[in-house]
Amino acid sequence: MASKNKRPLPQGEQFFTPGASGLRKAVEQRSAVPMTFLFTQVPKWVAPAVLVILLLAGFALANWVGGVAALAVLVFVGWLAYLSWPSLGLGGRLLRVAMLVFLVILAADRFGAF
Structure with missing residues (x-):
């Protein structure tokens, strides 16, 4: 019996990249269960809230704890x-690369690499 709190998976989208092989296929297969759990079992606001709290801690704590x-x-x-890379256009890819570079710099700064 389905719980009332569960959200159904979105319709019309494929989770796996067609024709993927090697590392991408392995990562997508291992990611299916955690992604499904995050989408169906965890309230929508939890993941963004946790990420904001962690990011604020990264900004506020200028030591290894902020780095972690x-x-x-x-x-x-x-x-x-x-996971989303194959379905993105140039703008989406550039935005993700910029975000990752920013987070690498922030973490490195907090660990004292700069």
Whole structure:
């Protein structure tokens, strides 16, 4: 019996990249369960709220704790960017690269690399 709190998966979209092989296919297959869990079991506001809190901690804490927070955001955003890459246009790709570069610089600064 389905719970009332579960959201159905979106219609008409493919999760897996057609014809993918190697690393992309493996990452997409391993990501299917966590992505489905995030979409169907976790309220919509939780992931963005956690990311904002971690990013604010990365800005506010100028030590290794801020670096770990920024690194967590970097990993999550990088994961989503990798999964969405094949369906993006040039503008979307540039925006994701810029965000990842910014998060790398922030994390490196907090770990004392700069």
